[in-house]
Structure formats: C-alpha cells, structure tokens
Amino acid sequence: MATKAKIGVLGASGYTGSELVRMLLRHPRAEIVLLTAERSAGKPMREVFPQFSPYELPTLVAIEGLDWKALALDVVFCALPHATTQKVLKDLLAAAPETKVVDLSADFRLSDTAAYAKWYGHEHHAPELQKEAVYGLVEIHRRDIRKARLVANPGCYTSGAQLPLTPLIKAKAIDLDEIVIDAKSGMTGAGRSAKEAMLFSEVSEGFNAYGVGKHRHMAELDQEFSLAAERPVTVTFTPHLLPQNRGILSTIYVRGRRGRTAQDLHEILSKFYAKEPFVHVLPFGETPHTRHVRGSNMTMIGVAADRIEGRAIIISALDNLVKGASGQAIQNMNLIMGYPETMGIDQVALFP
Amino acid sequence: MATKAKIGVLGASGYTGSELVRMLLRHPRAEIVLLTAERSAGKPMREVFPQFSPYELPTLVAIEGLDWKALALDVVFCALPHATTQKVLKDLLAAAPETKVVDLSADFRLSDTAAYAKWYGHEHHAPELQKEAVYGLVEIHRRDIRKARLVANPGCYTSGAQLPLTPLIKAKAIDLDEIVIDAKSGMTGAGRSAKEAMLFSEVSEGFNAYGVGKHRHMAELDQEFSLAAERPVTVTFTPHLLPQNRGILSTIYVRGRRGRTAQDLHEILSKFYAKEPFVHVLPFGETPHTRHVRGSNMTMIGVAADRIEGRAIIISALDNLVKGASGQAIQNMNLIMGYPETMGIDQVALFP
Amino acid sequence: MATKAKIGVLGASGYTGSELVRMLLRHPRAEIVLLTAERSAGKPMREVFPQFSPYELPTLVAIEGLDWKALALDVVFCALPHATTQKVLKDLLAAAPETKVVDLSADFRLSDTAAYAKWYGHEHHAPELQKEAVYGLVEIHRRDIRKARLVANPGCYTSGAQLPLTPLIKAKAIDLDEIVIDAKSGMTGAGRSAKEAMLFSEVSEGFNAYGVGKHRHMAELDQEFSLAAERPVTVTFTPHLLPQNRGILSTIYVRGRRGRTAQDLHEILSKFYAKEPFVHVLPFGETPHTRHVRGSNMTMIGVAADRIEGRAIIISALDNLVKGASGQAIQNMNLIMGYPETMGIDQVALFP
Amino acid sequence: MATKAKIGVLGASGYTGSELVRMLLRHPRAEIVLLTAERSAGKPMREVFPQFSPYELPTLVAIEGLDWKALALDVVFCALPHATTQKVLKDLLAAAPETKVVDLSADFRLSDTAAYAKWYGHEHHAPELQKEAVYGLVEIHRRDIRKARLVANPGCYTSGAQLPLTPLIKAKAIDLDEIVIDAKSGMTGAGRSAKEAMLFSEVSEGFNAYGVGKHRHMAELDQEFSLAAERPVTVTFTPHLLPQNRGILSTIYVRGRRGRTAQDLHEILSKFYAKEPFVHVLPFGETPHTRHVRGSNMTMIGVAADRIEGRAIIISALDNLVKGASGQAIQNMNLIMGYPETMGIDQVALFP
Structure with missing residues (x-):
C-alpha cells in the first residue's frame, strides 16, 4: 500500500475545516494527524461536528506551542481567519520548510502588496511568502501549482x-x-x-x-x-x-x-x-x-x-465549500503531492 | 355601517386567489359572494386551503353556467390562467357591463395587439377589451385607474x-x-x-x-x-x-x-x-x-x-403574492370603488 | 374616536417584541409609546427590525432610569429574559400600580414558590407578585384574567x-x-x-x-x-x-x-x-x-x-409567536382593558 | 483489477434510483449497464437528473421487451412502484434465475400472504417469490441475506x-x-x-x-x-x-x-x-x-x-434515501456478492 501523507488541518472547527476532514477521511493517500481549533482546543472533533462521532480523529489542539519541525507534516491545510494566517504560516514554514501548505484564507491571494494593503487596511505580515504563493485555481494555473510550496486557494x-x-x-x-x-x-x-x-x-x-x-x-x-x-x-x-x-x-x-x-x-x-x-x-x-x-x-x-x-x-x-474551498484545496494538494488529480474528491453530487 | 361591495374571485384555488381571500376577509368594505375553481368545483374552500377552515366562505363553483347579470357583482378579481381569461371576461362584461374587473392574468397587460400576438403566439380574443384595459401599476397610473372598468394588474x-x-x-x-x-x-x-x-x-x-x-x-x-x-x-x-x-x-x-x-x-x-x-x-x-x-x-x-x-x-x-399580485389588485379595487387606497391591505410584514 | 391605550413593550428587540409591535401597529385601541432594548438602546426600531422602516415608532431606550409613574402607561408587555423580569416588574408596579402588565417570560407562570425554586434554581425575587399573577391561557382562565393586573402569558x-x-x-x-x-x-x-x-x-x-x-x-x-x-x-x-x-x-x-x-x-x-x-x-x-x-x-x-x-x-x-406568545398576550390585554377579545389579532393565516 | 458486477437499476428516474446511481458510480465492483424508466424511456439520464451530466451512463429504456436472459445481469436493484414490482420480478427471475435482486419496494417485505392481502387490498401476484424473499435489514438478518437471491429491502x-x-x-x-x-x-x-x-x-x-x-x-x-x-x-x-x-x-x-x-x-x-x-x-x-x-x-x-x-x-x-433505501440496498448487494460490506457506501455525512 502506498504511503500516506501526514496531514494537518488548521482551523478545523469551521465549515471549510469539516469539509476537508469529510473528504480526507476517504482519501486513500491522506492521514489526518493534526486538527487545530483555538476556542475548542481540548475537545474531541465529535463535539464540534457530531457527524464525525463514528470516526477516529485527533483531538483538537491550539496552535500555540506546536512544534512544526517535530510534527514533520507533509501537508497543512490552513483554514484560519484572515491576518492570523500570515503569522501562523510564517512561523510554520520557518520551522518546517519542507511542509507544503494550501491556504484557504484570503491572505496570500493578492500578489501585489499595495493591492493587499488597500483592500485589507494594513501592511502584509509576510511579504516574502506573499511573493512565493501561487494562486490555486487549478484549471488556470495548474503548471505553477505543481511546483508550489504555498498555494493560495481562491475565494468561492x-x-x-x-x-x-x-x-x-x-x-x-x-x-x-x-x-x-x-x-x-x-x-x-x-x-x-x-x-x-x-x-x-x-x-x-x-x-x-x-x-x-x-x-x-x-x-x-x-x-x-x-x-x-x-x-x-x-x-x-x-x-x-x-x-x-x-x-x-x-x-x-x-x-x-x-x-x-x-x-x-x-x-x-x-x-x-x-x-x-x-x-x-x-x-x-x-x-x-x-x-x-x-x-x-x-x-x-x-x-x-x-x-x-x-x-x-x-x-x-x-x-x-467544495470547488469553492475544500475540494479545490485537496485538488491543489493532489497536484503538489503528485497524486492523481481527482483522488478523494470525485464524489458525485448529492441531489436531492 | 357602510355598504359592502359584492365580490367574486375567479380562480380561487390558486395562490393569488387565496391571497385575495385572506385580505378580503378582513377588508371592511368587501363581502366575498362568489369563489370559482374548475377542478375543485363543489368543494368547500377549506378543502383546497385549510387555513380558511375557521371562516365562512362560499362553496367553490365552476364558471360555466354562472349568470353574471343576476349575480350583479360589484367587483370581480380574475385569477384565471392565460387565454381562458379573455373569453371569460368578454362574456362577463357583456352580460354585466357595470361590474368592475381587476384581472391578475397577463391577458390585458399589453395594449398593442401585435405585441400580444408576438409574445403569446395567437390573436387576442377580446381586442376591444384589450384597448379598454388600464395598466394597473397604481403608483404610475393612478389617475387612469380611478376611472377604469377593467384593470390589468401588472406582473410580479x-x-x-x-x-x-x-x-x-x-x-x-x-x-x-x-x-x-x-x-x-x-x-x-x-x-x-x-x-x-x-x-x-x-x-x-x-x-x-x-x-x-x-x-x-x-x-x-x-x-x-x-x-x-x-x-x-x-x-x-x-x-x-x-x-x-x-x-x-x-x-x-x-x-x-x-x-x-x-x-x-x-x-x-x-x-x-x-x-x-x-x-x-x-x-x-x-x-x-x-x-x-x-x-x-x-x-x-x-x-x-x-x-x-x-x-x-x-x-x-x-x-x-401581495404587491406583486393580490395586494396590488385590492389597491386597484380601492381606487376604482373610491375606498381609501390602503383599506384592507395595510398589514405590517410578517418577519421572521 | 375611542381613546387609545398607552402601551410599552419591554424587550422590543426580540421576536416576541417585534410580533407585539407588528400587531399593535394595526390595533385600533393601541398606541405604542415606549419600546425598550438594552443593547440596542438609542437605536431606531428600524435598525433592529427593518420591516418597520416605513412606520413611525419610538426610539429604543434602556429600562434603567425610566420614570414609570410619569410614563403612566396603561399596559406594559414584558418580553424580557427570565429573572430580569421579576426585578423590573416589581419596580414598575411599585411605582405605577395602576399599570396593567402582560408578562411573556416564564417568571410568573408557576404559582408555587417551591416549584419555581426547584425548576429555576433560585428563590423568586417577587413572591407577592407571583401570588397575584393570573395564568393567562384565555380559553381556560378567561374569567380570572379579566380582573387581573398582572397576567403570566403561557409558554408556547x-x-x-x-x-x-x-x-x-x-x-x-x-x-x-x-x-x-x-x-x-x-x-x-x-x-x-x-x-x-x-x-x-x-x-x-x-x-x-x-x-x-x-x-x-x-x-x-x-x-x-x-x-x-x-x-x-x-x-x-x-x-x-x-x-x-x-x-x-x-x-x-x-x-x-x-x-x-x-x-x-x-x-x-x-x-x-x-x-x-x-x-x-x-x-x-x-x-x-x-x-x-x-x-x-x-x-x-x-x-x-x-x-x-x-x-x-x-x-x-x-x-x-402568535397564539404561543404575542397574539395571546394581546388577547389578554383585550380582556383586561375591556376591548373586544379579537381586536387587532384577527389576521387570517399567511399561507403559503 | 477485480471483475465488476453487471448491474441494472429498474426505476432509475425516482430518488432511490438516482441514489443508487450516485453510489454505484463510485463503487469499485459495480458497472451500471441498464437503467429503466417508463415515462422517460429514450432519454439520457442527464435529462431526468442533471447532476449526472458529467458522467457516462446508459440511456433510459422501458422494461417491456427487455431480454433478461441475454442481459445476464449479476444484480438488479428494483425501485419500481408497488405491485408492478411483483410482475416484473416474476418474469425476470423466470428468465434469468441466476440474477440476484434487491427490491426496494414493499412488495416482498411481508412474508405472510394474508397480512399482505389485508394491508395492500389484493392477493400477491408472486407468492412463491414472497416466500423466498429475505427481509433485508442487514444488522438483524445478515446471515440469511448472504445466501439470498431475492432481498426485500426494508422500509425507511x-x-x-x-x-x-x-x-x-x-x-x-x-x-x-x-x-x-x-x-x-x-x-x-x-x-x-x-x-x-x-x-x-x-x-x-x-x-x-x-x-x-x-x-x-x-x-x-x-x-x-x-x-x-x-x-x-x-x-x-x-x-x-x-x-x-x-x-x-x-x-x-x-x-x-x-x-x-x-x-x-x-x-x-x-x-x-x-x-x-x-x-x-x-x-x-x-x-x-x-x-x-x-x-x-x-x-x-x-x-x-x-x-x-x-x-x-x-x-x-x-x-x-441511504440507510433507509439505496445505501441499505447496496449493503445487501455487497453481502450477496461477497464484497466487503462497506464497499461504495462509506461516504461520510454531508453537513452542513
């Protein structure tokens, strides 16, 4: 059996977080090893999302104090609020430069620092990463994404x-x-x-x-x-x-x-x-x-x-929540990790 | 106490029909004396709209065989399907020329017979009435509506x-x-x-x-x-x-x-x-x-x-269903009958 | 024209509050002269409930500092949270003993102080009022309600x-x-x-x-x-x-x-x-x-x-929100004030 | 790669039909080769269920005239209306006795012919099959289901x-x-x-x-x-x-x-x-x-x-539609066919 990527989901108590977990639980090459949530730290995932009661998942933890190097994650999905994201990812990538990141916030979508400052009202906290980040709309930027370490998942x-x-x-x-x-x-x-x-x-x-x-x-x-x-x-x-x-x-x-x-x-x-x-x-x-x-x-x-x-x-x-957020994010992960692009995200629509 | 207008609602088993009944039941100058519905003829209104169970209302009847002259209605609201309307209103106004009509269908909204034929695919069956009809958007055509016998209530x-x-x-x-x-x-x-x-x-x-x-x-x-x-x-x-x-x-x-x-x-x-x-x-x-x-x-x-x-x-x-149909229609009736314009239709919005 | 009762609604920024306002705006014998809301004090009602934008209503005020005697309200509807209610109504009725109160909270529904303490976890703050209060389910206790000063509106x-x-x-x-x-x-x-x-x-x-x-x-x-x-x-x-x-x-x-x-x-x-x-x-x-x-x-x-x-x-x-709360409360007001029981609350159901 | 079961879905234009197709499209051992629908016969599945537009599926056909023997289906899911089912399955199993059937109607759930006649108002048209059928609530009757040819999927x-x-x-x-x-x-x-x-x-x-x-x-x-x-x-x-x-x-x-x-x-x-x-x-x-x-x-x-x-x-x-119908039906198929019981039906719940 193929090895599985060790995966962390930051901000797992929101909807994009739960959608990532929903799909990653059935992704053949993914193993969820870290789930973070600030206010719900210490709780089992089933308390914030009861649909996961039947499944084994890591307990939610706070980000502060995590040893990114020791965790040695292959992929981090970051579903944190705007601005917090910049600081967390700066620390993470400094400590664990090999980790790949798919960021679901708006923090790295604008490559122009002036445009960022204008729309968000403050200077960017990680301008070098802002430059490095690749805009993650796969159908338009597929080639660049394959080589990226930090992907900025597009807005819905x-x-x-x-x-x-x-x-x-x-x-x-x-x-x-x-x-x-x-x-x-x-x-x-x-x-x-x-x-x-x-x-x-x-x-x-x-x-x-x-x-x-x-x-x-x-x-x-x-x-x-x-x-x-x-x-x-x-x-x-x-x-x-x-x-x-x-x-x-x-x-x-x-x-x-x-x-x-x-x-x-x-x-x-x-x-x-x-x-x-x-x-x-x-x-x-x-x-x-x-x-x-x-x-x-x-x-x-x-x-x-x-x-x-x-x-x-x-x-x-x-x-x-899927093509507009978490599904797209896993599509990005699949590209970065060299997995088949549709792996784990090929569910047919649920209608009605 | 002021006299009440004798009112008929044609097509009372649809939603614009039930909205008319809902508001007319509480209109101080309205008395519902006729309700028609083709497939539900013979049924009490409470069977097609159980919300009316507690109220007294005429039994639903079919239009065919009605004696418009004998009914001597003051106002008819016509909520019939397209095309049927033209024929029914032609008969009605021939037999009872004093009756005022507010028509909620699209049949009399277009004053141009050519435009009508183009959009609806056939000649109009009552071209003289089409000319007579006044377009019933009160805020734009109030003056003309006051004098009208036949008002074409606008589309929603x-x-x-x-x-x-x-x-x-x-x-x-x-x-x-x-x-x-x-x-x-x-x-x-x-x-x-x-x-x-x-x-x-x-x-x-x-x-x-x-x-x-x-x-x-x-x-x-x-x-x-x-x-x-x-x-x-x-x-x-x-x-x-x-x-x-x-x-x-x-x-x-x-x-x-x-x-x-x-x-x-x-x-x-x-x-x-x-x-x-x-x-x-x-x-x-x-x-x-x-x-x-x-x-x-x-x-x-x-x-x-x-x-x-x-x-x-x-x-x-x-x-x-209200300003886009039945409320507007009663607003038109109020103008035609010389009642205060807001009578019976001044309910405050139901939120949540 | 008949005189109108001067009415206050305490807790007007919640749903039972807005329902009271919706119906009282069309009640022929009611005049809303006071609306309270703690966190929204100072705001116009239209900011907390935009459906009231087209109507004139008093600006929301805080309860603290109100002079109940000077206000000389005829009827107060109290839609405050549990426990707060007891204190507010004790003050109100001490200062303005002529005012009639319909309370929509649970505070005065239990006539037995021991039962109250057991279910709510603390002693009642206004035990004399608790004794005075009449349970306001009209169809069961109509006679007692007519004579009441303080009515405890039943739970939904x-x-x-x-x-x-x-x-x-x-x-x-x-x-x-x-x-x-x-x-x-x-x-x-x-x-x-x-x-x-x-x-x-x-x-x-x-x-x-x-x-x-x-x-x-x-x-x-x-x-x-x-x-x-x-x-x-x-x-x-x-x-x-x-x-x-x-x-x-x-x-x-x-x-x-x-x-x-x-x-x-x-x-x-x-x-x-x-x-x-x-x-x-x-x-x-x-x-x-x-x-x-x-x-x-x-x-x-x-x-x-x-x-x-x-x-x-x-x-x-x-x-x-109506028979289970605010409609019932106005039905109680109608009894207390000697108005026709259905006045202002006879709207037909809105379906669909 | 393991061989795939050739599958037919009778009554594919209803909701249990579309749910079967949704899950079977991602079932590793299933190949949908037949979809029937009477009124929609001749249409592509995408016309009755546009969510399937991106996928290849057989065109809908009518049941009459199908050659069950030649089709040599491994499994048939029958999602036909009550009573029709009995006749269709009688013919099908006479012509193709090797085919396994999971029936989602109520027709074979009652093993007692008298109870059937009492609740459904007529004699059963296939009493021998009624006897043969196994009641398909897996957690209660797993052992019997494994050996069954005809499973009566339970009601929701x-x-x-x-x-x-x-x-x-x-x-x-x-x-x-x-x-x-x-x-x-x-x-x-x-x-x-x-x-x-x-x-x-x-x-x-x-x-x-x-x-x-x-x-x-x-x-x-x-x-x-x-x-x-x-x-x-x-x-x-x-x-x-x-x-x-x-x-x-x-x-x-x-x-x-x-x-x-x-x-x-x-x-x-x-x-x-x-x-x-x-x-x-x-x-x-x-x-x-x-x-x-x-x-x-x-x-x-x-x-x-x-x-x-x-x-x-x-x-x-x-x-x-899943455990109450189509998911349960595939769980039954998995048992009958000797596949892992959770195959193709292990999707995590979609919330929100």
Whole structure:
C-alpha cells in the first residue's frame, strides 16, 4: 500500500475545516494527524461536528506551542481567519520548510502588496511568502501549482466568476468594460461564527444583497482578470445570500467583441474545458442549478444568448465549500503531492 | 355601517386567489359572494386551503353556467390562467357591463395587439377589451385607474422592475441601452400546478435561473419603459427561482446619464415616492431584503453606488403574492370603488 | 374616536417584541409609546427590525432610569429574559400600580414558590407578585384574567399541549398516567440570541430533539394539568426543533378512560371550543398543519383514532409567536382593558 | 483489477434510483449497464437528473421487451412502484434465475400472504417469490441475506424503528404493549411524483402528521417485532413530514421491563452495535440529529431517561434515501456478492 501523507488541518472547527476532514477521511493517500481549533482546543472533533462521532480523529489542539519541525507534516491545510494566517504560516514554514501548505484564507491571494494593503487596511505580515504563493485555481494555473510550496486557494465567489470568464478574456472574446457579475451564495459561505444576521430565523424564507459595491473578492477578480487580459479590468460584482446551505450561482452579463456571439463564447468554453474532470460545460442554452453540484467538486457552466444582439448570459454553479474551498484545496494538494488529480474528491453530487 | 361591495374571485384555488381571500376577509368594505375553481368545483374552500377552515366562505363553483347579470357583482378579481381569461371576461362584461374587473392574468397587460400576438403566439380574443384595459401599476397610473372598468394588474417581476426604474426613465436620468435586471423570485410565483420541477425536494437547497433571454414579462417591461421613455427601450432581464415561498428581489444595474450619480438617482426616487404608502425608499447605500416585506403590500427600494464611476446598483424587494399580485389588485379595487387606497391591505410584514 | 391605550413593550428587540409591535401597529385601541432594548438602546426600531422602516415608532431606550409613574402607561408587555423580569416588574408596579402588565417570560407562570425554586434554581425575587399573577391561557382562565393586573402569558409549548388536553382532563375522559406529548417547534421559539447552534447552516435541512426529559415547560404542564385533574399529573414531554421559522405541532398520545373512544374525545373538544374565536377543532380524523395557522392567533386541533383500541392521537397546531406568545398576550390585554377579545389579532393565516 | 458486477437499476428516474446511481458510480465492483424508466424511456439520464451530466451512463429504456436472459445481469436493484414490482420480478427471475435482486419496494417485505392481502387490498401476484424473499435489514438478518437471491429491502420508517427496538425486544428488556413511535421524515420519502401537496410552496415552512393510525409500514413493524418477541406485538406509530429533503428521526417512548432503566437499555444497544460499521450508539443522554447522517449510510441512536421512572426515550436518525433505501440496498448487494460490506457506501455525512 502506498504511503500516506501526514496531514494537518488548521482551523478545523469551521465549515471549510469539516469539509476537508469529510473528504480526507476517504482519501486513500491522506492521514489526518493534526486538527487545530483555538476556542475548542481540548475537545474531541465529535463535539464540534457530531457527524464525525463514528470516526477516529485527533483531538483538537491550539496552535500555540506546536512544534512544526517535530510534527514533520507533509501537508497543512490552513483554514484560519484572515491576518492570523500570515503569522501562523510564517512561523510554520520557518520551522518546517519542507511542509507544503494550501491556504484557504484570503491572505496570500493578492500578489501585489499595495493591492493587499488597500483592500485589507494594513501592511502584509509576510511579504516574502506573499511573493512565493501561487494562486490555486487549478484549471488556470495548474503548471505553477505543481511546483508550489504555498498555494493560495481562491475565494468561492471568484472561482465561480473566473472559471467562465478567464478563458473568454484570454481569447479576447468579450468586451472588458461591461462585465456584470450577479452572484448568489449559500449561507455556509458566511462561515460559522455566531452572528444574529446568520440565525436561521433571520435567513430562512428571505433573500438579500450585501456588501454592494464593496466586497473584497473584487480585488482577486481585478488581479486575475487583469492578468488574463494583460490590461486593467474592473468588473461590477454584487453578492447575495441564499436561504440554502451550499452553492454559488453566478449570473454573468457580457457583450461579445468583434461580432462574437453567445454561441461563439460557448464554443470557446467547451473547448477549454473539454478534458477537465471538474468543469462541465452544458449544451448551449442550458443553464446549471446549484443543487446539481451539491457536495461535489464539479463546476457547471451554461451559456445562453440574450435577446439583445451581441450579448450573452453566462451562468456558473459550484458548491462553495467544495470547488469553492475544500475540494479545490485537496485538488491543489493532489497536484503538489503528485497524486492523481481527482483522488478523494470525485464524489458525485448529492441531489436531492 | 357602510355598504359592502359584492365580490367574486375567479380562480380561487390558486395562490393569488387565496391571497385575495385572506385580505378580503378582513377588508371592511368587501363581502366575498362568489369563489370559482374548475377542478375543485363543489368543494368547500377549506378543502383546497385549510387555513380558511375557521371562516365562512362560499362553496367553490365552476364558471360555466354562472349568470353574471343576476349575480350583479360589484367587483370581480380574475385569477384565471392565460387565454381562458379573455373569453371569460368578454362574456362577463357583456352580460354585466357595470361590474368592475381587476384581472391578475397577463391577458390585458399589453395594449398593442401585435405585441400580444408576438409574445403569446395567437390573436387576442377580446381586442376591444384589450384597448379598454388600464395598466394597473397604481403608483404610475393612478389617475387612469380611478376611472377604469377593467384593470390589468401588472406582473410580479415587472412591478419589481418598474417601481424603481420608471421614475428614473421619466426623469431621463439613466442610460436606456445598458439596463440589466437580475430578478429572483420565491416559488409561489410559479403557481400551484403539480409539476415535478416544483416539488419540495427538487427546489429546496438549490437555486437556478430559468427562461434565460425569453421570459414573457419582458413584453410588459418593453411597453411600460418605452412609454415612459417616449422611445423604444429593450432591457436585459434574467429571472431566477429562490428556495423560499415569497418575495422578489430585483438587482438592477444602470448607468447615470449626463453625470447623474447614484446619489442623484436615489434623490429622484426618494422624492417620487415620498408620499406613497406602499413604496419605501431606504437611506442611500442601504438595500432591502425580501423577508422584510413578506405578507405585506410594501415595496422597498435601495440605491447604492457601484465602484465603477457613473454606475449604480438599485435593488427592490416586494412580496410577489401581495404587491406583486393580490395586494396590488385590492389597491386597484380601492381606487376604482373610491375606498381609501390602503383599506384592507395595510398589514405590517410578517418577519421572521 | 375611542381613546387609545398607552402601551410599552419591554424587550422590543426580540421576536416576541417585534410580533407585539407588528400587531399593535394595526390595533385600533393601541398606541405604542415606549419600546425598550438594552443593547440596542438609542437605536431606531428600524435598525433592529427593518420591516418597520416605513412606520413611525419610538426610539429604543434602556429600562434603567425610566420614570414609570410619569410614563403612566396603561399596559406594559414584558418580553424580557427570565429573572430580569421579576426585578423590573416589581419596580414598575411599585411605582405605577395602576399599570396593567402582560408578562411573556416564564417568571410568573408557576404559582408555587417551591416549584419555581426547584425548576429555576433560585428563590423568586417577587413572591407577592407571583401570588397575584393570573395564568393567562384565555380559553381556560378567561374569567380570572379579566380582573387581573398582572397576567403570566403561557409558554408556547404548554399552550399547544393545554388547549387539547385540559378539557379532556377536566372531563375525566383520559388516563392521566400515560400521556405522551411529542412536540415540534419552529426556530423562532429559541429566540434571537446569536448562538452557533441556531445558525441557518446548522439548522437547515435537519431535525433533532433537545432537552430530552428536562425541559422547563414541564413545570407549567404539571401545574396546569394537576389543577385541572385535582390530583398530581406528570406527563412525558419531548421538544424538537423544526427547520422552519414558526409553528408548534404537538402530537399527543392518550388512552380513553372508562371506554371513552377517540370519537368521544373529539366530541368533548368540539363542544368545549364551539364558540371560541381562536381555537378550531377539525372534523374527526383530520389533523392540522402548522402552515395553516402561520402568522395568525388560531389554534387548530385534530383527533384521530389509533389502531390500538382505546387509544387516540390528538394533534394541535399553533404559531408559537402568535397564539404561543404575542397574539395571546394581546388577547389578554383585550380582556383586561375591556376591548373586544379579537381586536387587532384577527389576521387570517399567511399561507403559503 | 477485480471483475465488476453487471448491474441494472429498474426505476432509475425516482430518488432511490438516482441514489443508487450516485453510489454505484463510485463503487469499485459495480458497472451500471441498464437503467429503466417508463415515462422517460429514450432519454439520457442527464435529462431526468442533471447532476449526472458529467458522467457516462446508459440511456433510459422501458422494461417491456427487455431480454433478461441475454442481459445476464449479476444484480438488479428494483425501485419500481408497488405491485408492478411483483410482475416484473416474476418474469425476470423466470428468465434469468441466476440474477440476484434487491427490491426496494414493499412488495416482498411481508412474508405472510394474508397480512399482505389485508394491508395492500389484493392477493400477491408472486407468492412463491414472497416466500423466498429475505427481509433485508442487514444488522438483524445478515446471515440469511448472504445466501439470498431475492432481498426485500426494508422500509425507511421501519429501519429507523427496528434498529433501536429489535435488540431491546429480543433481550426482553421493554414492555411490548406501550411502545409509541413518533416518526418524522424528510420529503424525499414521499417520492418524486408531481402532487400538489408536495410542491415546495405547500411544504416549506410547515409541518404535519399524515396517515395517522393507518400507515402501511406498520405491517412491517408488526411482522418484525412479533418475530423478535416471539409473540404478537402492535405498536403505535405516527409519521410526519419535515420541510427538509432527507432524514428520518424516530422518537420512541418505551417502558423498561423488570426494573430495566434507560441506562440498561443503552447498554444493550451499545453492545449489540459495538462492531457494526453503520450503526453508531451515542453516549447515554445524547440524542442524534438527522443532519449528521445526511447522505451517509450511518444510523445514529441515542437513549435518554424520561423523568417518569422506568421510562426511556430512544431516538434514531438515518438518511431515508441511504440507510433507509439505496445505501441499505447496496449493503445487501455487497453481502450477496461477497464484497466487503462497506464497499461504495462509506461516504461520510454531508453537513452542513
């Protein structure tokens, strides 16, 4: 039997943490040896996530005092809050430079230190690592990820927007100044902290936009779209919250360049993703539902023509906790470790 | 005590029908004397809607064979399916020309017979009535409605788009060629017919767009926006289905004309609706939730600036069954009958 | 026009508070002059409950420093947390002995000081008021409530169990030693405090029991059932949490005494409630849904035969925030103030 | 690589069908070669279940005209409606006697032809097969299942009641005449047929009992409990419908025999299930949530003491589509085929 990678999950008491554990428990080459959680340190995992009661897992511990060198982890998944992450990973990689890290926070996604400071309001605490980090959207940056030590896992909203848009931008097929992204996310995207606005009774049977004109994921979109376009791109992006647990649906309004029709855009995407195991482009005119990717690492993309000539409506659906976070992270791990890319993350969607 | 209007509800076994009954049961000037339902004819209302068990209501009857003249109804609310409506109302108004009608179907919303034929695929069966009908969005057409005999109650999506956009179009404050309306509706908007795609297990925990580029409500938007603009207007409109019963949220992307900023647009709307009892414009930068208008006839509108200069994001929320259908219909009745406009429809939203 | 009662709502930032405000805003004899909330003191009501944005309401204030005598309130609704209530009401009634109080907490429901101390772990802070307080389940204690100054509004679960059971116990129609009450409540019953277990993502798409064998509402059931039976009664009671906002359904298993059949029990309940405006007994064999009482002050009761001879299954449904809390409280106010009992609380259920 | 079993799924357009396909697609020893669906015959599976769009699957075909002998299937899962099943399986096993069958309908669960005729209202069409069929609750009948050709997969409600109760009945630890089972199921338990009562808007935000005193699953409970008790047992059973897709929670009220306490019952269950991979008994006093078994083949059981001495409250949770149907069915296949029992059905629950 092949050896297993020794794995640590930092921040295991949140939803991206539990999703990592859910999938890693069934990953043939993974062995979970460390789970951290600050407030729940000392508790068994089953107390914070009862679905794991039947399984053997390490007890939750605090990060402070861990001996990274002695732990000699092969892979660390970091699902810590913004800013904390920078300090922890700086220490970790100083003590255990051989450990590979997939970071699920926003801390290493922006390669430009000025952009980081502008959007997050302070200087970065680990600017050298910020430079080293590779942006971990596999379908776009696969080659660089294979060689990386530190991967910055993309944001959930940005994955849903980049997967359909980046190939079109690269192909110079759409007008860059009129992109509107209307995104809707399930509540798990807001995390597990106890806030009044996230109570069941506040959320159920209702729908709303938030952060209108201000959401930080726009910084990531600016970076990646400008990179793809080789010129600055600024998009309009509005996030909304759905009364459901999982799923992001992004409805994207674009105009074809130089006579490109919606069909042309569909063809570009179909070709680009023809061999990708985790991106599926639907037949022209069909559009996806979040329910059909629930619990899976699949992204589905649909393209339809607007009734206004030259405009297209592109819709993507993914599970924000899987392809939008933990599934993508394991996909990144598989690349870094040289495992088959789909290993441990090939579950079929759970519907209904 | 003031006399009560004798009221008939045609199509009382659907959701707009039950909403009419819910509100009319508590309307001081309304007496429900006729309820029709074809397949459920002969049943008591409590069998099709058990919430009415404690109340006295007429037994459901079929329309065929009704003597409209003898019934001498003051007001008829017509919540019948498309096309059936035309025939029924033609007969009804021929037999009882004094009866006032508020029609909740799409049959009389388009004043242009050619537009009707194009979108609905057949000639209109009652073209004279089509001409007579007044489009019943009270805040825009109040004066005409007061004098009407036949009011075409607007569509739920179109109300959510017109209330924020029509005043801006009239004020020539926005670019007419770049309007994008991304609308999300609760499931009651899809009606009560038993279809697989509307089963709880198909809908819950999921979200999707539908009718992309094709929805018939666009015909109504074209008509009303072109009328307001005094030139043809064609908007981009995408409807989605939310896993919740009630509520439409419309996220609308516009560009200000001649230097108009988002704040300018907010000011135009605030003034326009300052005295309206059923439209509430939130402070600049705040945006509404569907849950805060649930069960009420209120529409809330918010305006925020996009980060791209000159662009604004406008969001409206209403309850598709109340302001988007039956509440609006009673508001129309109140105008026609000379009752106080808010009578019977002033319930405060039910949240949570 | 009739004069209006000057009303204060203590604890207006919780769900029972907002429900009181929702209904009092449309109560013809009520004028809200005071709204309190400790942490939100100084904020307008619209900030804690945006559905009230379109209405004029007093700004939220803290209780400390209020001059109860000068305020000269006619009625105070107290929706404060357990224990706090005792102290506040003691002060209030000392300063303003003419004010009538309807208390929605559990503090004055138990008339026995020993029972109180046992279930709540400390001596009562206002034992004289505890004696004075009248238990406010209108259909059972209407006569006493009319004369009361301080009414203890019943618990939501206990209302759902008492309305079907108390008449049967009084009629000596059921075996007192084998009553099983399996109750299921919507999430608003758990209040509005920000707890992880109440987050949307923790609750949605799931169901569980809680407080098994321990829930404090059993103290109230013991008291009221023993009173009705004129001997001690102890029932089995298990509460559960439903993934929905509103509604309590209680499934109650009983055995008829002395040959009483399920039909006999149905007849007793039908007669008992024949003239009650807020309790509706369904035809024999039909059982109620929580959705059909949503937002209304109605309780529906159904009785069916078990297949085991002599046993019956009785099911009641009510809205925990209305008949289980704020609607019941206004019903109590109406009695105390001599208003028509249904005034301001006769809304028809909101379904769907 | 080990050979794969050639598998057919009859009735693949329903929810138990799609769950079989979901798990079989990732089962190392399964190859799906036949999918049937009557009304959808000729369609690709992706049209009836879009979550399968990215996977290769056989096109749906009708059953009529299939050559069972030529198909030479190793295993058939039959997810057809009641009664149809008997005829289809009679033909199938006559033509292809080597094929193993796991039947998910109720048709072969009752071994007594008289009981069958009584509950289902007609004579059984395949009485010899009825005799041959083995009742497929693995944890109770594992030995017999290994040798079976035709397994009758148990009902979802009955699995939730039998797993906690059968070991206690066998141990003669509980009173057999006072068992009350209050069961609550997610909506997928009601199937996928388009009925008004199952529409999202009819179900969401509400809860109700149904089939009170009459549900057919009681026939199965009678059979299995009487078998375990070696005397006739009749339980009280009430099913309810939850506004969620998946999950059955059964709250069971029992009285210990001969001084058996709740702790004693907990100990019996803990021992009985100590080595079972798919039944997990929680620590005494803890009770399970349906959400923590969602999408998995796990059943969780909790035992708590009632406050009435000698009585216990036992709660079980399972996913009605997995352990309550398709997961159990594959567990049965694994036994029949000599595969490891957990193969292909060891997914960890999807929460949140």
